[in-house]
Every structure is written in structure tokens, then in C-alpha cells.
Amino acid sequence: MERQIALEILLKFKQDKSYLNLTINAYFNRYDLTRQQKDFITRVVYGTVQNMLLLEYILKPHLHMRVKTYEKMLLLMSLYQHEMMDSIPDYAIINETVELAKKKKGMKTARFIHAILQKTFQSSYQLDDLPPLERISIETSHPLWLVKMFDKQYGYEETKRICHAFLEVPHHCARVNTLLTSKEALLKDSKWQEAKLSPDGLYYSGHHIASNEAFIKGYVTIQDESSQLVARLLNPQASDYVLDMCCAPGSKTTHLAMLMNNQGSIEAYDLYAHKIDLVQQQIQRLKVKNVHTHVGDSTLLKDVYPSESFDKILCDAPCSGLGVLARKPEIKYHESSAMDEMIAIQEKLLENAYFLLKKGGNIVYSTCTLNKKENEKQIEKFMTKYPDMKKRKELTILPYQYHSDGFYMCLLEKE
Numbered sequence: 001m002e003r004q005i006a007l008e009i010l011l012k013f014k015q016d017k018s019y020l021n022l023t024i025n026a027y028f029n030r031y032d033l034t035r036q037q038k039d040f041i042t043r044v045v046y047g048t049v050q051n052m053l054l055l056e057y058i059l060k061p062h063l064h065m066r067v068k069t070y071e072k073m074l075l076l077m078s079l080y081q082h083e084m085m086d087s088i089p090d091y092a093i094i095n096e097t098v099e100l101a102k103k104k105k106g107m108k109t110a111r112f113i114h115a116i117l118q119k120t121f122q123s124s125y126q127l128d129d130l131p132p133l134e135r136i137s138i139e140t141s142h143p144l145w146l147v148k149m150f151d152k153q154y155g156y157e158e159t160k161r162i163c164h165a166f167l168e169v170p171h172h173c174a175r176v177n178t179l180l181t182s183k184e185a186l187l188k189d190s191k192w193q194e195a196k197l198s199p200d201g202l203y204y205s206g207h208h209i210a211s212n213e214a215f216i217k218g219y220v221t222i223q224d225e226s227s228q229l230v231a232r233l234l235n236p237q238a239s240d241y242v243l244d245m246c247c248a249p250g251s252k253t254t255h256l257a258m259l260m261n262n263q264g265s266i267e268a269y270d271l272y273a274h275k276i277d278l279v280q281q282q283i284q285r286l287k288v289k290n291v292h293t294h295v296g297d298s299t300l301l302k303d304v305y306p307s308e309s310f311d312k313i314l315c316d317a318p319c320s321g322l323g324v325l326a327r328k329p330e331i332k333y334h335e336s337s338a339m340d341e342m343i344a345i346q347e348k349l350l351e352n353a354y355f356l357l358k359k360g361g362n363i364v365y366s367t368c369t370l371n372k373k374e375n376e377k378q379i380e381k382f383m384t385k386y387p388d389m390k391k392r393k394e395l396t397i398l399p400y401q402y403h404s405d406g407f408y409m410c411l412l413e414k415e
């Protein structure tokens, strides 16, 4: 049952380029599964996607013909279990996989799958002869264009560290909601430990933060540590009028509200109504009271508010997401061409932010990507266009530094 579901999710990922967490949740809601089955499915799906290029590389010498997506994904998924899940004996992987193939595709396919798996499991592979960047690409399963881009922007050693870090499991991290409790109170439960990077962060050593009582009561919210630095960088005050241009699902909006102690006022925008619903859910759970949410396009806000309306503006822009590949490995297989579209949107958002910011006010521009064209270069362009915008602080967090998401953030001030 669990292998069948894992395979269906992988096929959906391959066909629709869908987000893994959404597809997994949809399947978990549809079937009555035990915790153990859910964990197995999650591990196999994420592991297979995370390591897909390496698995394809291992499989390639044993596949002498083109195979359909069904067979390919079934082979890759089984190979993942063989390579990276020591607790499952090979005979169990082969038996279960062959049964699955027999049920769905018949004896011929089952025999084919059996033969390929046996050959592959018995042979070894090596990466030593690959040129350096290709080696990183295969070893860490990042497309070569991406490895080349990181190499150009960060250099070889840093690229190696970044790509390897994306294979590791990041901290389960939450942010305390000081509107309802304190970090000290939460730390009395040994499942919570103080985070290293964010002053509001807590690591969780239990299984699922969302099923912990502290989450249900609104005492914490799930938020990566790097992302928790963004609202603090903007440093909103209780008397401020704040604009949050891209707010869903609301992690930073609710953090801003918390830092303002539910005072002042925040106008929070997102392009999509269904995403604003998520922000509303967070607002209610965390008992936030100073946020007005709006469905709207923040590249057009110049026409909504008079110039110089806001004291502080957060522009947590849509981006290529190339800092969060440990949590969302599917992103690394997206087309690189989508990045250019993002860059144009980011530019428009910043222009609107400039227009709406009071003199002496601050903008924080942030992204969860490590692509410098969306980060440092974007800000350089912005400052060239608007020379009264001064950079006060700029920070890039790389994923290997704190086992957190890769993030960029920049604090700017209008003179």
C-alpha cells in the first residue's frame, strides 16, 4: 500500500511538476494511513526526488532501452531504498517492487523490473572520473546549470558545501509567539531547545510541531530560523504604519505583529485569495490583532496609497526558491528561465516600495534564494535607480552555516 502511494505521488510530481508537500497531504487526506506508513511514504518520496540525478546515474548503465515514466520511477524509488535505507533488506525491496509492477502492468513488466533491480543492486558505481562540477551535480543531484550558476557566483568550495547541505535535514524550527507566551516558558518542555541563529527560534526534537500542544494553542508557529531574521531586521515599532507586500502564508506578517506587540498597523498583501485565507488562519491562531489583509497585486500599489505612506515596508519577494532546496527538493528541477520573470516582478515590487516609503523609513528586501541576480544584483540596480536609498545591512545565510534555509535580506533606508 505505502509503496503504491509513494509511486503515485512520484508520478504526479513527474507529470505535473507539482509541489511534493501538497500532493503528499492530498494523499494522506484520502487514505487511512498509520503514522509509520506516512513516514515511510514521506521518506521515500522526498529521498527519491532529493537524490534523483544520482539514482539515474547509478541506473543508467543497466538500462539499455528507453523506459516509460512508470517503470523509471518505480526503479528509482526502489534504488533509493537500496542505496539509502539500510533497514530494508534487498529481497524485501525487490519482492515488494515486483509485486507492485505485476499488479499494475503484468508479468512482462514485473520480470523486466526484477532483472534490472537485481543487476543494479549487485553492481557498484563511482564518480571519481567526472569533471569537478559534474561530480557535484551527480553526487548531490543538482542540475548542472544550477551547480555552474552557484560556482560562478560563490566559487567552487562554497558551491560544494551549499549543494551538500541541501541533502541534509534542516532543523525542525519554530518561532515563539510572545503575544501569548515566552521562550522561557516553552523551554521548560525538553522537546524544545533554544535555536542558535534567531532570538525567537526554538528547535523541536519531537516528531511533528503541528501536533504539539504549543502549536495548537498558538504559542509557536512553524518558521525556519533564517526567515525569522527578516522581521527583526525591519525592526518595526509599536507606532509604525507597515506595509507587507507579499505576505502569504503569513510567517513574517505575524512576526512583525508580534514585534509590534499587536500595536501600530500592518497592511498585508498577497496576490492570491486562497493564500490570504492561510494568512487569516495564522492571524487567528496566533491572536494577532493589528493586521489588515488584502488580496491584491503589490506591483500596482502606487495607485492605491499616496506616496510616502509607510514608515516601514517588507518586500519578501517571490523568487526562484534556490535557498530552500533541502525542504523543497522539487524546486531544483524547475526551468531556469522562470528566474527572469521573477527578477522583473521583484524590480516592480521594489519600485512601488520606494514610492510608498516615507523619508527616513526602511525597506527590507528578502528572498529565499541564493541566486545573486535576485539578491545583491537586484539591490545594486535599485540603488542606482534611486540614489537616496542607502544600504544599511545586507546578509546572506548559507544552508550549511546553521542547518537552516538559504536566505538573503537587505535593510535599506530612504534618506
Ligand SMILES: C[S@@+](CC[C@H](N)C(=O)[O-])C[C@H]1O[C@@H](n2cnc3c(N)ncnc32)[C@H](O)[C@@H]1O
Binding pocket: 245, 246, 247, 248, 249, 250, 251, 252, 253, 269, 270, 271, 272, 275, 296, 297, 298, 299, 316, 317, 318, 319, 345
Ligand atoms: C516568498 S512568499 C512570501 C512569504 C511570506 N512573506 C511569509 O513569510 O510567510 C512570496 C509571496 O508573494 C506572493 N506574490 C507574488 N507576486 C505578487 C504580487 N505581484 N503582489 C503580491 N503578492 C505577490 C506569492 O503569492 C507568495 O505568497
